[in-house]
Amino acid sequence: MSDITLLKNKLLLVASSGAFANFSPEQVKEYNDELEHFLLVSTDSLDSIELFNLYELEFYLALISKNDIKAKSVLDRLLDQFGSNKKSQRIKLLQSLFLEATGERDQATKLLEKNPDEMLLSRRLTTFSRNNDDEKDNEDYIYNLIFYLDLQPSDLVTWAELGDEYSKIGHYDKAIFSFKEILLQDPYAYPVFYKVALNYYYNFLQEEKNLKTERKDKLVELSELLINARDNALRCIEICDVYAKSWLLIYIISTHKFNEKLSKLDSVKEIKDYLVTNERLRKLSEIKISELIPEDERANVLAQLQLK
Amino acid sequence: MATNSSTAAFYVVGLLLLIHSGYSSFEFHKLSIVSHYHGSLPIDIVLETVIAIIIIVIGAITSVSNTPVLSLKGEQINSRSKFLKFIEMKDAVTVIESIGLSDYEELNTRVGFINIIKKRREYSEWLGQST
């Protein structure tokens, strides 16, 4: 297997999975250079579908790295090929992105609004209500997302976006509902199980902070959140047992100091079961974490789990 | 299907043997008509054919071996199984997880919702820091 094919497969995977949307600036630069070099020397090994997928990736990377001239030239190349197709939402999306990035928001809006039946473009339009300066001020955005989901309830990606937006402003119960909507359609989506677990855990932290009394029924209520978080994290691991973040969450839950408060309540059957399995999970997750996460990265991952 | 050098070698040797045995068989039948001979095919031709077939089958088996993949960081990752892919979900997803992605990456990256302005701002801030 030659290096060129390996590299090609990797770049195509990045293009199709959209991984570039979460790249750090270093990665963007690195992939930009790699892709440019690859397209220069090995265009022959690509068929036309692969080639245009990589052009799309090149466009995104150029746009993110503020190279507007290059982005424009790649976009023109794509328009030459597909611009005559009036129905292509994918190409119009790229056009609108370019307009938005170069500051011509009105024109981008006009392009997206043209036909209300083009759902992908309407979806993009919802993001224009996002407040770029303050991420927590997303009431309008959430309202628009919900409006879109009323029209297109099977759009899993939008449910995921909605869930994350709710999570940002601390409406964890609503976030959990959104993620569970995804699980209804895709019951093996293990990263989503993790997100459900995480939001239960955040919800628990939130409630715990506001906890004033130590009344029994309050504690039982709280423990339910914790048990839900643990169960969802465990489901994630059942499907994919190398998902390190989920192991970490289990470890944190099983060592949480709230468990000591609960130990007074072991007359309740659920809590007793929970505490017994906790001990086993703590040992197991310790072993797994030391296998899966290198030591120098552990603190970093732990920090991500704190309540924002 | 991936073709590598050992597969090609098996195929070439196997096909040469097969052609050779075919030609021998052809000659044998021609001669037996001329000389009115009524025996069966000589054992060496039979053996050659059988060996050729086995070599070709082995070549086909080597051609289905798994190809390595590059992770996002550029490391080469080999699958834990040499030829086939694991069908249990928890084994099968380890390959894509080790690349640094998952099959549900779309739900995490959400390109359709990309905040291009923010990404560009981050990039120029990083550029300003590093120079």
Next chain:
Amino acid sequence: MARDIIYYNPSIDANKQKLQHVQDIASLALGVGAGVLTLESAYGFIFYFVGLTVANFLFYSICCENQPKKFFVKPLQDVYLAGIFTNIAGYIMMWCLVYALVKSSS
């Protein structure tokens, strides 16, 4: 421990495709072989069934790495029985062609 195994369909398809690839090539090679050996009537079919089973056995013992359950839902049935009749057409084609070439006495 009784639990449901979650199967990963892309892998199942990929494995079947690989098996199919091996069987395709094996049945064509067997067809050529049968022609070279100038087999006739039932002997040709017996040769096919024996030959393909041997090829399947090679696949089973080399590719499955002693844990066939990890790669096929029903290993024996999927490897040995599933492809046997679908590949017979290719076999007969090569058999007739090579037979005619070898036996031609012009």
